[in-house]
Amino acid sequence: MKTIDIIFNDEDYFDELLDDLTFWCEKHSLPTDKVIISAVEDNVDDIDYFVITVSRTLFSYLMWKEYGMNTQYGREGWNRFIESNYNCEIS
Numbered sequence: 001m002k003t004i005d006i007i008f009n010d011e012d013y014f015d016e017l018l019d020d021l022t023f024w025c026e027k028h029s030l031p032t033d034k035v036i037i038s039a040v041e042d043n044v045d046d047i048d049y050f051v052i053t054v055s056r057t058l059f060s061y062l063m064w065k066e067y068g069m070n071t072q073y074g075r076e077g078w079n080r081f082i083e084s085n086y087n088c089e090i091s
Contacts, residue, residue, distance in 0.1 A: 002056040003037055007049060008088045014039075014050035017086045021054070021062070028065045034058060 008014040018039055025032040037053040063069045063078035071077045079090050 003053050004056050004059060005091045006052045006054065006082065006086075006088050007091065008051070008086070009047065009049060010087055011041075011048070011050055013086045013088060014052065017052060017082075017088070021052070024062050024066050028062060030058060030062065035062065 006017065008017075018036070021036055022032055024030075025035050035055055035058045037055060039052045040050070042049045042051060060070075060072065060078070063081075067078065067081065069076065069078040069081065072079045074080075082088065083090055
C-alpha cells in the first residue's frame with residue numbers, strides 16, 4: 001500500500017486535519033482506519049513534529065469527492081491545497 005506522510009510542527013493544524021479527515025470519511029462512507037494509517041507525535045532535536053500517515057489512494061479519493069481535485073500536483077492539485085490550508089508538508 002502506498003502511503004503519504006503529512007508533517008506538521010503545529011499541533012492545532014494536526015488536530016484540525018485529523019478532525020476534517022474523520023468528518024470526510026464519515027461523510028463519504030469510508031472507514032477512517034483505512035484512510036488514516038497512523039497519527040503520531042515525534043520529537044527531534046527538541047522540536048515537536050506531528051505526522052499523519054494516510055493511504056495515498058483513499059486520501060486522493062477523498063480529495064476528489066470533497067473538493068473535486070483529481071490531481072496531486074500543480075496549481076489545481078490537492079497537495080498545494082492541503083499544505084497551504086493546514087500549514088504542513090506532504091512527503
